[in-house]
Amino acid sequence: MKIVITGALGHIGSRLIRVLPNMFPAAEITLLDNLMTQRYCSIFNLPTNGNYRFEEADILTADLATIFSGAEVVIHLAALTDAAGSFEKRGEVEQINFVGTEGVARACIHAGCAMFFPSTTSVYGSQKNVVDETCSQDELKPQSPYAESKLKAERMLAKLGETDDLRFVTCRFGTIIGTSIGMRFHTAINKFCWQAVMGKPITVWQTALHQYRPYLDLSDAVSAIKFIIKNRLYDKKIYNVVTTNATVNDIVETIKTVIPSVSITHIDTKIMNQLSYHVRNDRFKDLGFEFQGDMVKGIKDTIQLLNGVQHDKQAN
Ligand SMILES: NC(=O)c1ccc[n+]([C@@H]2O[C@H](COP(=O)([O-])OP(=O)(O)OC[C@H]3O[C@@H](n4cnc5c(N)ncnc54)[C@H](O)[C@@H]3O)[C@@H](O)[C@H]2O)c1
Known part of the structure; x- marks a missing residue:
C-alpha cells in the first residue's frame, strides 16, 4: 500500500507520520511538503520501521498525478492554516487552500486514488447552541478567509464526487490540542x-x-485518519471530528x-x-469511532x- 501525505511536516502531519507504520507496516509513505514553514525537525528521527520517501514539492506546481501514482489514498494536510492572519493574505489562502486542493483532487482522480480532506469546524456560524453536519446552509458562516477557503473546497470536492466520481471524505476538525514535533503555536x-x-x-x-468552541485532541485526529484509511471510508460525506x-x-x-x-x-x-x-460528533461516532x-x-x-x-x- 502507498499513502501520500501533503503538508506532512506540519503540526498534524508530524505526529501522523510517526504512527502510520505501526498500523500499516508494509506501507510506502510519501511525505510531500514545500518546507514553507521550515519544519525540518518534523522528519528528524523517524521510526525505523517506516518506509518513507520525502518529496520537497509545492502542491500548486508539482506533477501531483505522477507523485500520487499507485497510491491508495492522499491525506491532504497542506494548507495555509493561520485563520486570524488570513485576512492579510486572502489571495494566497485562496490559492493554496482552494486552488491547491482542487489540483490535489484532480490528481487523485487521474491517479485513481482516494482523498482525505481536513476541513474545519470554523465553517460553522450557527445562532443555535448545538450544530451538526445536517445544519442548513445559512448556519455555515465562515468568519475568516481561511474558513471561507475550506468551505469552498468542501463544496468543490462534493461536486467532483458527483461529476468525476472522486472518492473522498471530508472531516471538519476542531482546533487541535496536543503536542507534536512539528507543532505550532498560533491556534x-x-x-x-x-x-x-x-x-x-x-x-x-x-x-x-x-x-x-470545538476542540480536537491530536491523538483523536490521528486515530480518525487511521480509522478512515483502515475502513476505506471514502463515502463522499462530511464528518465533524471533535473531542x-x-x-x-x-x-x-x-x-x-x-x-x-x-x-x-x-x-x-x-x-x-x-x-x-x-459541535456534535455523533455521525462519526456512529461509525464505531x-x-x-x-x-x-x-x-x-x-x-x-x-x-x-x-x-x-x-x-x-
Ligand atoms: N491545527 C488545527 O487546529 C486544525 C484544525 C482544523 C483543520 N486543520 C487542517 O488540517 C490540516 C493540517 O493542519 P496543521 O495544523 O498540521 O497545519 P500546519 O500549518 O502545521 O502544516 C501545514 C503544512 O503544509 C505545508 N504547506 C503549506 N503550503 C503548501 C504547499 N503549497 N505545498 C506543499 N506543502 C505546503 C507547510 O509547509 C506545513 O508543513 C490543514 O489543512 C488545516 O487546515 C487544522
Missing part, C-alpha cells in the same frame, strides 16, 4: 499555553471568554492549575463574533513541553 490553546509559560497575559478576544467543546475560560482555568499566576488581557480581532455553539482524547492532558502536555522555561514569573 487558541497552544498560543495560550505559550503565553502563560512565557509569563505573558493570555490574549483573549473581547467576546470569547465564555463562548463554546470536546469548551470555553476559553475552561482553558484558562486548566492552565491556572499548572501556572496559578496567569492573567488575561482582552484584544480585538476581525474573527470575533457573538456566537457560542457546541471512539474519541479518547483529553483536553486537560493536552494542555498539561503542552505546558510540560516548555518546562525548561521559567513558568511562574510573578511568583519570583
Whole structure:
C-alpha cells in the first residue's frame, strides 16, 4: 500500500507520520511538503520501521498525478492554516487552500486514488447552541478567509464526487490540542499555553471568554485518519471530528492549575463574533469511532513541553 501525505511536516502531519507504520507496516509513505514553514525537525528521527520517501514539492506546481501514482489514498494536510492572519493574505489562502486542493483532487482522480480532506469546524456560524453536519446552509458562516477557503473546497470536492466520481471524505476538525514535533503555536490553546509559560497575559478576544468552541485532541485526529484509511471510508460525506467543546475560560482555568499566576488581557480581532455553539460528533461516532482524547492532558502536555522555561514569573 502507498499513502501520500501533503503538508506532512506540519503540526498534524508530524505526529501522523510517526504512527502510520505501526498500523500499516508494509506501507510506502510519501511525505510531500514545500518546507514553507521550515519544519525540518518534523522528519528528524523517524521510526525505523517506516518506509518513507520525502518529496520537497509545492502542491500548486508539482506533477501531483505522477507523485500520487499507485497510491491508495492522499491525506491532504497542506494548507495555509493561520485563520486570524488570513485576512492579510486572502489571495494566497485562496490559492493554496482552494486552488491547491482542487489540483490535489484532480490528481487523485487521474491517479485513481482516494482523498482525505481536513476541513474545519470554523465553517460553522450557527445562532443555535448545538450544530451538526445536517445544519442548513445559512448556519455555515465562515468568519475568516481561511474558513471561507475550506468551505469552498468542501463544496468543490462534493461536486467532483458527483461529476468525476472522486472518492473522498471530508472531516471538519476542531482546533487541535496536543503536542507534536512539528507543532505550532498560533491556534487558541497552544498560543495560550505559550503565553502563560512565557509569563505573558493570555490574549483573549473581547467576546470569547465564555463562548463554546470545538476542540480536537491530536491523538483523536490521528486515530480518525487511521480509522478512515483502515475502513476505506471514502463515502463522499462530511464528518465533524471533535473531542470536546469548551470555553476559553475552561482553558484558562486548566492552565491556572499548572501556572496559578496567569492573567488575561482582552484584544480585538476581525474573527470575533457573538456566537457560542457546541459541535456534535455523533455521525462519526456512529461509525464505531471512539474519541479518547483529553483536553486537560493536552494542555498539561503542552505546558510540560516548555518546562525548561521559567513558568511562574510573578511568583519570583
Ligand atoms: N491545527 C488545527 O487546529 C486544525 C484544525 C482544523 C483543520 N486543520 C487542517 O488540517 C490540516 C493540517 O493542519 P496543521 O495544523 O498540521 O497545519 P500546519 O500549518 O502545521 O502544516 C501545514 C503544512 O503544509 C505545508 N504547506 C503549506 N503550503 C503548501 C504547499 N503549497 N505545498 C506543499 N506543502 C505546503 C507547510 O509547509 C506545513 O508543513 C490543514 O489543512 C488545516 O487546515 C487544522
